[in-house]
Amino acid sequence: MTLRLGVNIDHVATIRNARGGAHPDPVRAALQAQKAGADGITAHLREDRRHIGDQDIERLIEAIEVPLNFEMAATQEMLAIALRHRPHAACIVPEKREERTTEGGLDVAAHHGQLRPFIEQLTEAGCRVSLFIEPDPVQIAVAHALGAAVVELHTGKYVELCFAGRTQDAERELDRLRQAAADGHKRGLEIHAGHGLTFDTVKPVAAIPQIVELNIGHFLIGEAIFSGLDTAIRRMRALMDEARSEAAA
Ligand SMILES: CC(=O)[C@@H](O)[C@H](O)COP(=O)(O)O
Numbered sequence: 001m002t003l004r005l006g007v008n009i010d011h012v013a014t015i016r017n018a019r020g021g022a023h024p025d026p027v028r029a030a031l032q033a034q035k036a037g038a039d040g041i042t043a044h045l046r047e048d049r050r051h052i053g054d055q056d057i058e059r060l061i062e063a064i065e066v067p068l069n070f071e072m073a074a075t076q077e078m079l080a081i082a083l084r085h086r087p088h089a090a091c092i093v094p095e096k097r098e099e100r101t102t103e104g105g106l107d108v109a110a111h112h113g114q115l116r117p118f119i120e121q122l123t124e125a126g127c128r129v130s131l132f133i134e135p136d137p138v139q140i141a142v143a144h145a146l147g148a149a150v151v152e153l154h155t156g157k158y159v160e161l162c163f164a165g166r167t168q169d170a171e172r173e174l175d176r177l178r179q180a181a182a183d184g185h186k187r188g189l190e191i192h193a194g195h196g197l198t199f200d201t202v203k204p205v206a207a208i209p210q211i212v213e214l215n216i217g218h219f220l221i222g223e224a225i226f227s228g229l230d231t232a233i234r235r236m237r238a239l240m241d242e243a244r245s246e247a248a249a
């Protein structure tokens, strides 16, 4: 199975919003990412609009040729926006206003009743519905029962453990990712993964054979300051491909 790279351009908007105005433009970044080989663009329209704004979503839909993965909380406001734009994919994520970033996966087991109508309406509108969850067997089973097409496994914990030098715990978390990917794939779910991935942490995740898409943003946008977006994306793509061919050998 080939592995797609979705580039998340949220944090281009974070830099723009630090001063207001229009520069740097996340849509320009998305077009550059597309040219550098991104297979898709991911953007998270947060309730507080701290990075991506409503107009960015409208402009992205107009401008990009690769699929848009629209990340959204399960709120009526976001549902109405998604139904208006009908992006290729709608990824439902948990959201807390006070958090610095998306801290964990959506608890689909606890909120299945609330989530079902969102999944149904988005699917009906032609979006591929993705649920951003922890690599946990119960979450996988409920995501499947809810009729989602895709699950995106939260890799944040694995990355944090790697950077804390907690090698054994990171390996255990990687095993949870492997198990969840295999289990979800067996159930017919399409498997994506992402959050916090970097050049140093991407390869073991990219090597998991059932994963078909990685969504990566914050690190690539940060790295672009030093090497340029094109170089950062091409390097990430190369590491992903390397991991895949090493795993297949
Ligand atoms: C859900 C998710 O993982 C992404 O949206 C990404 O982390 C960028 O958004 P935040 O940094 O605002 O969480």
Ligand SMILES: NCC(=O)COP(=O)(O)O
Binding pocket: 008, 042, 152, 193, 194, 195, 196, 197, 215, 216, 217, 218, 219
């Ligand atoms: N869903 C994960 C994503 O889009 C990118 O997350 P990050 O690389 O910005 O942490």
